[in-house]
Amino acid sequence: xxxxxxxxxxxxxxxxxxxxxxxxxxxxxxxxxxxxxxxxxxxxxxxxxxxxxxxxxxxxxxxxxxxxxxxxxxxxxxxxxxxxxxxxxxxxxxxxxxxxxxxxxxxxxxxxxxxxxxxxxxxxxxxxxxxxxxxxxxxxxxxxxxxxxxxxxxxxxxxxxxxxxxxxxxxxxxxxxxxxxxxxxxxxxxxxxxxxxxxxxxxxxxxxxxxxxxxxxxxxxxxxxxxxxxxxxxxxxxxxxxxxxxxxxxxxxxxxxxxxxxxxxxxxxxxxxxxxxxxxxxxxxxxxxxxxxxxxxxxxxxxxxxx
Numbered sequence: 384x385x386x387x388x389x390x391x392x393x394x395x396x397x398x399x400x401x402x403x404x405x406x407x408x409x410x411x412x413x414x415x416x417x418x419x420x421x422x423x424x425x426x427x428x429x430x431x432x433x434x435x436x437x438x439x440x441x442x443x444x445x446x447x448x449x450x451x452x453x454x455x456x457x458x459x460x461x462x463x464x465x466x467x468x469x470x471x472x473x474x475x476x477x478x479x480x481x482x483x484x485x486x487x488x489x490x491x492x493x494x495x496x497x498x499x500x501x502x503x504x505x506x507x508x509x510x511x512x513x514x515x516x517x518x519x520x521x522x523x524x525x526x527x528x529x530x531x532x533x534x535x536x537x538x539x540x541x542x543x544x545x546x547x548x549x550x551x552x553x554x555x556x557x558x559x560x561x562x563x564x565x566x567x568x569x570x571x572x573x574x575x576x577x578x579x580x581x582x583x584x585x586x587x588x589x590x591x592x593x594x595x596x597x598x599x600x601x602x603x604x605x606x607x608x609x610x611x612x613x614x615x616x617x618x619x620x621x622x623x624x625x626x627x628x629x630x631x632x633x634x635x636x637x638x639x640x641x642x643x644x645x646x647x648x649x650x651x652x653x654x655x656x657x658x659x660x661x662x663x664x665x666x667x668x669x670x671x672x673x674x675x676x677x678x679x680x681x682x683x684x685x686x687x688x689x690x
Contacts, residue, residue: 423620423623424620424623424624424626424627425617425620425622425623427623427627428622428623428626431599431623431626431627432599432600432626434549434550434630435549435596435599435600435626435629435630436600438549438630438660438662438663439660439661439662439663439676440660440661440676441658441660441661441676441677441678442661442676442677443676443677443679444675444676444677446673446674446675446677446680448636448656448673448675448680449636449680449686450542450634450636450637450638450656450680450681450683450685450686451636451637451638451685451686451687451688452535452540452541452542452637452638452639452685452686452687452688453637453638453639453688453689453690454535454639454687454688454689454690455639455640455689455690456689458536458640459535459536459538459640460536461508462507462508462532462533462536462640463536463537465507465508465511466488466507466511466533466536468485468533468536468537471484471485471488472484472485472537477566478539478562478563478564478565478566479562479564479566479571479589481534481537481539482534482539482541482562482571482573483573483581483611485530485533485534485537485539486530486560486573486574486575486579486581486611487579487611488533489526489529489530489533489575489579490575490576490578490579490610490611491579492514493514493519493520493521493526493529493575494519494520494578495520495521495522495523495526495576495577495578496518496519496520496521496522497522498518498520498521498522498525499518500517500518502517502521502525503645504644504645504646505525505528505641505642505643505644505645506528506532506640506641506644507528507529507532507533507536507640509644510525510528510529511529522576523557523558523559523574523576523577524543524545524558526558526574526575526576527543527558527559527560527574527575527576528543528642528643529575530543530560530573530575531543531560531638531642532640534560534562535638535639535640539562539563540562540563540565540684540685540687541560541561541562541563542560542561542634542635542638542685543558543559543560543561543634543638544558544559544560544561544592544632544633544634545557545558545632545633545634546558546559546592546625546628546629546632547628547630547631547632547633547665548627548628548630549630549631549663551666551667553627555628556628557574557576557624557625557628558576559572559573559574559576559592560572560573560574560575561573561591561592563684563685564589567588568684569591569594569682570591570592570593570682571589571590571591572589572590572591572592572595573589573611577621578609578610579609579610579611580607580608580609580610580611580618580621581607581608581611582595582605582606582607582608582625583605583606583608583614584598584603584604584605584606585604585605585606587606587614590605591682592629592632593678593682595625595629596629599626599629604616607621607622609621630660630663631657631658631659631660631663631665632657632658632681633655633656633657633658633672634655634656634681635652635653635654635655635656636653636654636655636656636673637652637653639690654671654672654673655668655669655672655673656672656673656675656681657672657673657674657675658675658676658677658678658681659674659675659676660676661676
């Protein structure tokens with residue numbers, strides 16, 4: 384019997400060593416493995432929603448700003464030709480159909496990863512070349528920058544928004560895109576990271592980040608569309624994850640190509656606008672950036688300007 388138990392314990396010991404070796408291999412080779420004892424986002428969903436419901440309202444203030452999108456027709460053509468964007472959608476397709484086609488293209492070609500080597504150039508063509516020559520994937524912010532430039536080159540009014548948690552000890556946030564739908568007179572959220580998704584009401588109408596936040600607070604049902612397809616109220620913890628990351632938001636006041644690229648062609652990239660609920664000061668805000676509680680201006684239609 385003792386000999387049998389020794390054999391069993393020996394087997395368990397070998398299995399344990401193999402598991403530890405495998406996880407160390409993943410960590411050292413890919414930087415993938417991260418042991419965490421934190422509860423899942425889904426387990427904390429009620430906590431996140433309660434925090435949203437306790438937040439102060441968005442309300443008008445004296446801060447004046449205007450969200451602008453600068454279009455460069457020369458750069459737009461370079462991107463359209465490089466990516467052959469015209470082959471992704473019909474020329475007469477509506478705005479949402481074009482946006483979906485572009486986002487499906489990005490999501491299907493570039494997975495998520497927290498890149499260990501930062502791209503030399505943060506623009507659509509530079510990021511695409513990075514996935515071919517350096518690493519095949521990158522994080523949500525780079526996803527959003529690439530997608531933003533593709534939509535802008537396609538003639539769509541778009542932007543990328545940083546979605547932030549209310550807990551200053553939480554260093555995780557999420558960056559995703561919004562596209563302005565002139566057919567509906569509003570923004571619609573669309574995300575190419577984590578295989579892609581968007582949110583809609585129960586009738587299938589795409590929702591903006593503003594509306595998503597309001598749905599969490601009111602308890603009104605909404606649907607997430609993983610891979611931009613079949614709707615689901617809970618998708619791989621993402622439904623709960625965004626309840627955490629819709630407490631406050633930031634976006635560049637003026638957006639164009641090369642927005643965060645070190646090679647900016649001499650254009651001033653301007654300041655960031657932070658939308659916060661009243662009574663909340665935010666954190667890690669840089670000097671010169673603007674903080675407002677005025678949701679009406681933050682979610683207003685963008686002003687289009689040609690360079």
